[in-house]
Amino acid sequence: MAELRRNGDDLEVRLTVIEKIAGLRGNIKVPASAVAAVAIAEQPLAAVAGMRAPGLHLPGRTKIGTWRHAGRKTFAVARRGVPAIRVDLVGQRYDHLVISQPDAASVAEALG
Numbered sequence: 001m002a003e004l005r006r007n008g009d010d011l012e013v014r015l016t017v018i019e020k021i022a023g024l025r026g027n028i029k030v031p032a033s034a035v036a037a038v039a040i041a042e043q044p045l046a047a048v049a050g051m052r053a054p055g056l057h058l059p060g061r062t063k064i065g066t067w068r069h070a071g072r073k074t075f076a077v078a079r080r081g082v083p084a085i086r087v088d089l090v091g092q093r094y095d096h097l098v099i100s101q102p103d104a105a106s107v108a109e110a111l112g
Contacts, residue, residue: 002077022056023065044084
C-alpha cells in the first residue's frame with residue numbers, strides 16, 4: 001500500500017511496484033511548503049473525480065493514477081473501505097493527492 005509521509009522539508013508518496021505500474025508513475029516528492037491543506041476523506045473513491053489519464057480504475061474498488069477534472073490534476077491511490085488523506089497543493093504538478101492509509105488520522109496529524 002502507498003505510504004504518505006513527511007521527510008524533512010518534503011512530503012513523499014512512496015508507491016509499491018504494482019502501484020507504480022498501475023499509475024504509470026514513480027514515487028512523488030513535493031516540498032512541504034507547497035501543502036495548502038490536509039484532510040481525511042472517509043469515502044476515498046468519491047474524493048477522486050474526473051477522467052483517468054493515465055491510471056487504473058476498478059469501479060467500486062480502487063483508483064490509482066492521475067485524474068483530470070476542471071483543469072486540475074489529482075494523483076490518487078484510493079481504495080474502497082480504506083480512508084484516505086487528501087492533500088491540497090499549490091504550484092506543483094498535481095493540485096491534489098488522495099492516498100488511502102489505514103491509519104489516516106494519525107498520518108494526517110503528523111503531516112499537520
